[in-house]
Each structure stands twice: as C-alpha cells, then as structure tokens.
Amino acid sequence: MSDQSAQAEIVRNSLKRRYRKERRFRLYGILAIFIALASLFILFADIIGKGHTGFVKTTITLEVVLDSELMYLDDPTDADQRSMADFSAPIIAALQEHFPEADSAGEKRELGRLIGTYAASEIRDLLIAKPDLLNSTQSIEFPAHDRVSVYVKHPDNSQYSIKLSEQQQRWVDELLEKGVIDTSFNDVLFSRGDSREPANAGVLGAIVGSLLTMLVTLAIAFPVGVAAAVYLEEFAPQNKITDFIEVNINNLAAVPSIIFGLLGLAVFIGLFGMPRSVPVLGGMVLALMTLPTIIISSRAAIKSVPPSIREAAEGIGASKMQVVLHHVVPLAMPGMLTGSIIGMAQALGETAPLLLIGMVAFIVDVPGGFLDSATVLPVQIYLWASSSEQGFVELASAAIMVLLTFMIIMNALAIWLRKRLERRW
Template identity: 55%
Template sequence: MTDTISTAPGSTPPGSTPPGQAIRRPDFRGAHLAKRYARERRFRLLGIASVAAAGVILLILLGSIVSKGYSAFWQHEVALDIVFSAEVLNPDGGPVEQETLQRANYLELVRDALKRAFPDAAEDRRDRRMLYGLVSPNADLRLRDMVLNDPSLIGTTQTVAIKMSDDMDTFAKGFIDRDLPEGDRRVKDKEIGWYDQLDSEGRVNAVFNVDFFTTGDSREPEEAGIYGALIGSILTLTVTLLVSFPVGVMAAAYLEEFAPKNRFTDIIEVNINNLAAVPSIVFGLLGLAVFLNFFGLPRSAPLAGGLVLALMTLPTIIIAARSALKAVPPSIREAALGLGASRLQVVTHHVLPLAMPGILTGTIIGMAQALGETAPLLMIGMVAFIVDIPQSFTDPATVLPVQVYIWADSPERAFVERTSAAIMVLLGFLVLMNAVAVLLRKRFERRW
C-alpha cells in the first residue's frame, strides 16, 4: 500500500514552485567572486606588509649606520700657544735650511705648550704622559708644515689649533660617560679636569673634519681619512670600465646579431649565465693565479684589481647588453637591410645606438656592483695598509669597501665611527651611480 500526499484544490504541492514565481537557485557566481576579491585583498595586504617590513628594516639599518658615523664628520681641536723656539727648530744657529727644519723636534713644541698650560702636571711623569695624550700623536706634523711653508714663524708665538686625541675627541662628542667609575672608562679624572679647564677657556672647538676627505689611512683614528681609498676606487673602476665595457658590448653584439644558433653558442650562453652567479671570491682566486702569479702584475695595484673586477662584471654587462639588443624591433634591422646596408652597418649604425640606453644602464649597475666588492680584492692583496695616495694604476692602493673592512677590525671607538662614515660615503656613491643609470634610461629611452 503506497502513501500519497493529497492536496487541496488550488494548493501547491510540496517542493514545487508556485505558478508565476521564478525558481531561486543558490548564487554560486557571487560567492566565487566574493572569495576571489577577498583573496586579492589579502594578497594586497601581504604585499603592503612586505614592503613596509622591508622599509622598516632598511630604516633601521640606515639609522644604525648614520647614528654611529655622523660624528666622524667633525673633529675637536684645542688651541695651544706654540712657541716656535729657534733652539728647537734650528739648534745649530746657522742659516735656516729646509733639511734642518724637516728633522726638527716639533713634538717638543707641542709638549712645552701643554706643560705651560698645566704646570702642575709637569711635575709627575705619569701625569705628563696623560697630559701629552690630550692631543694627537701626529700633532707635530701640522707644526712642521707651518714652518716649512713659512720659516719666518721661527722665534714667534702662535696660537695653533691642534687635533685632540681619539679618546678625548670621543669624550668631547659625548660617547664616554664621565659619570662612570674611573676604572670603567678610557679617559681618567685628571684628563677630564684638564679638558674642562681648556673648554672653559674657550680653547676647545668642534670643526668640520676636512682631513677625513683629504688624507689617507693612518694608525691614529683622528688622522685617518678616505681620500687614498677613494682614489684607489676611482683608478680600479677606470680599469674595470675600460676592459669590461667594450669586451662585454662586442660579445653581446656577436652572440645576438652574428653568431649562429647551434650547440656551441648555447654552451657559451649557459656559461655566461652561470658566471653571473659565481661567488665573487672565485674571481679573486682566478686573478691571484693568472694576473699575479702568471703575468706578474704588481700586487695590491688598481691594475690587477680592475682586471679582476672586469672579469666579475663581464657577465652582467653581456646579459644586460643582449637584453637591450633584443628590445630593438626587428623592423629596424629589416628596413636597414632592405636599403642595402650590411649586417655590420645595421648593428653599428642602427641597433647599437638604439640599444645604448639599456647597455649603459646595465654597465652602470655592473660598475656599482664592482664598487661594493671586497672579497676578490682581498685575494690579490688590496687589504694592505696604504698611507700614501696612489698616483698611477700600478701604485699600491686600496678601495673603499676594503678600507671599511680594515677599520671595522679596529677596536677603537673612533674607528667605529669612521667605519660607518665610510659606509655612508660608499652608499652615497652607489645611490649616485644608480641615479645616473635611471637618468640615462629616461633620457635616451625610446618607446616603440
């Protein structure tokens, strides 16, 4: 017996749609769109969070560097009354000669001025040693240059600004807390008392540290500068550019425009791409084996360093140049060939000029990468302590990244701030080079 559902006349059976009413189905399309938009919003938020996190980390890094290095751009000096005694500068009493003045004991003049300023400290040997430590150990060099330039200073008394030592300069900048116990700080109570007396007399002044940009490296932090490393970087990058740019552009032009597409050229292309990812220290080992041991180039010279960096930069320039050549429309080549130009004329007169903005951009980026490299240069000896300013491509030299590496290994607080200041200068050069690359691209870029 089967159950049936009876309905009254005019009623609607269960599960059926009343007459004249549309069937309502679930809106699967609207739900799918809502989920897709929600995923897009989440992805956008993740992207914004990633950019914000990267920006915060960058700000923390830059803030740390600037907070440690900004103080290196000024130096404290103390004004001392220097008596240019003829007995010290010209003890023989004869005619004043340059050779005699160069050998004179100028440090004695500085120490005499300190003892006159603090006669009580002159009685004790230990106090005298601390007293002499108020000024830079190389303070005599400034007096020597003054006398050599103007021998008429002999026999006169002049007020001369002398650089303070690294510890006293650090104390004057506020990086040494005077409230600490004497045994916990490098500056002793007597030195603080002498400094306070000189400061109250208006003899201590903070001046812009010009020598940081005009002198070479030094064992004394207050005398150390980046000029030697800067000149070494310029000479090294000059060699790198002169070698890598023409070789890289010609290799890219041959591979892209002339070379047949076969297995041999495929192997070359694969190796070029692989060389772009090789660790930079491998190029340093190659330079050590080939340029120094085999060819006998001078060690720690911009010539050897530039050749090593040129090898490292070549893959980057070749890849960038090939991409720029590919971006030139084929219609340019076809039109030139149709007018009777040879393949070489097509490339040199039309393709290369149109691709040059991209080539220059890749070259500048490659040079910026070479400017920041340290590992390959360490392998060829450019980590040496270089005081003199290099004058040629074969003189011993160092570069800015290696100078940062050398200073970072020094324990003095004054070298810490100079390390950070050198990093700031290096970052400035990198930003400048990348800005030049952007400007060149915008200046010469053509839209097809």
C-alpha cells in the same frame, strides 16, 4: 529554480573566497614593502647614528713658543739635530700655560696625551718649511687625541669617557670652556689617506683608488661585453657551441665574487706575475666579474629593438654590419649603458675579490697612477670596522655613507639615462 539558485550561491561563495585571497595577497605585499622599508630605515639610522660624528674633527689650538733651548735645536735644516730634537716639549709647555699646577713628570705625560701623536711631526715639518720661525710664538691648531675627540663628541655617554683619567676629563672640560678645544667639519676625511691614528685618517686615497679601479673595469668590461652581446645576438650561428657559451655566461653571473678573486690570484698574480694591490689588477678582476652582467643586459637591450628597424635598413640596401652598427646598437645603447652602470655600481661595492689580490694593504699615500699601490672604499671600510678604536668605528660608518652616496649617484645616473635616451615604439 532551486538548481540555479544553488549554482548562483556557489559562484557567490567562490567569488567571496577569491576576493578574500586577493585582499590577503595585497596585504602580504604591503606588509613585505613595509618590512623592507623598515629594515632600510633601521640600517640607515644605525649607519648615520654611528657615522655622523666621523664628519666632525676635534682640534686644540695653542700658542706655542718654538723655543730652541726647549727643543735642543739650533738649526732646523740640520737633519742630525732634528733627529735628536724634542718637538713635543713646546706643545706640553703650551698646555702648561693653561694648567701651571701640572708640573710633575707624570702630569706632563698626561697633558701630552691630550694631543694627537702626530703633533710633534707638525712642529718639525713647520720648522723645516720655515726655519725663521724658530724662537717665535705661533698659534697652531693640533688634532686632539682620539680619546679626547670621542669624549668631546659624546659628552653625555659615560662609556666614551672611561679611557680618560678623571684629571684629563677635568682638563678637557676646562679647555672646552676656554674655547681652546673646538669641533668643526672634518676636512681631513676628504684630504688624506689612511693613518694609524683616527684624527689623521681620511678616505681620499680609497676614493682615488676606487675611481682608478673603476676606470680600468669600465675600459675592459664595457667594450668587451657590448661586442660579445652584439656577436651572440646578431652574428653567431645558433648551434651547440653558442648554446654552451650562453649557458656559461648566465652561470657566471651567479658565481660568488670571491671566485673571481681566486681566479685573479691564480692567473694575473701567479701566472703573469702582476704586482699586488694596484688599480690595474683590481680593475681586471672586477671586469671579469662585471662582464656577465653587461653581456646579459646588452643582449636584452638588443632584443628590445623592433625587427622593423632591421627590415627597413635592409630594405634600403644596408649590409648586416651597417644595420647593426648604424641602427641596432645606437637604439640599444640606453639599455646597454644602464646595465653597465648597474654592473659598475655592483663592482664598486665588492670587497672579497680585492682582498684576495692584496688590496687590503695599509696604504697611506694617495695613488697617483694605475700602477701605484692603492686600496678601495669597501676594503678601507673593512679595515676600519675591524679596529677596536671608537674613532675608526666612526670613520668606517662615515666611509659607508660616502660609498652609499657614490652608489646612489650611479644608480640614479642609470635611471636618468634610461629615461633620457629610451625610445618608445
């Protein structure tokens, strides 16, 4: 009995140790999940905290007298006169209506710096479009200068007011009280391309460039990836050559993305002489990067189709090609689509390969086709984040939120497609 009791005690102690290890392991798992969620929360809080003001624009609405004598302009349709005209003068005069005491040359310059640098261009474009407005009074909304915008958005933070003089701060505060300066949703962010001034910069050009680039990537990577997966899984003989190909596909999935950028630089630009910074080139480079992911996921989806499907189709006289195209591929398509969308989402967030092929250029115009110069959202974020101006830092965080929204939508679409189309055997 004593031996049995000792053995039972050993078993109980062993079970206790095992249960303690299981509880510790469960605790470690919960702790890991908590750390991951906390890190994600901190990341999103930082991005939203910096970027929410990027969705707000600051404007100054003035009653501007388009005086021909003040602008030295008699005929707005005359290009020579326009080149010599002073389109800033009526704006400063409109500001002086609120501050008549600002009559010296220095104070006028200080007043002019409250308005964005493209305000004079707005007056010029307005008169070119409607010459009859010359010598009339118009209520015009101008974007505020970046320093004014930052000061208005962060009134309680002294570090954002140091770029304005005390006199300018008093003027801005008075204009805010009068309702001349106002804030609203930043529609410019989604209606324009890049600009040298934050108040006129938008992500529309980068969004269109990303969509065009992704279309090229999808058009190349999806059919080629699915065809390669079908061949390797259903038709290729099992020999050293196919083993070599499979090993290299798996290795390519782990290659750093910048290597594909170097490949595109050497082959597409250096060898074939393709133009830099166009969606076609970017899409081809990203297609090379995405291909291994699509091939691997498509092969896994094909393997998941039960052998009984193939045997049933062959049993009623279907050929190998008919079995694959009519039965295997349609049943594996949900997994293929899921892997493709995830691969596309990964490509959407890539920056390094596109920097090497010139898509880091400053692009103002929204691209209208696959061969127009363009940039993409990750590169646009890189350009803005590297700027020292606070307005561009806000825009970079806002663009990150836009990019994350696209990626979340794409991943949610992949999950929905898998749930919607998958079949349980």
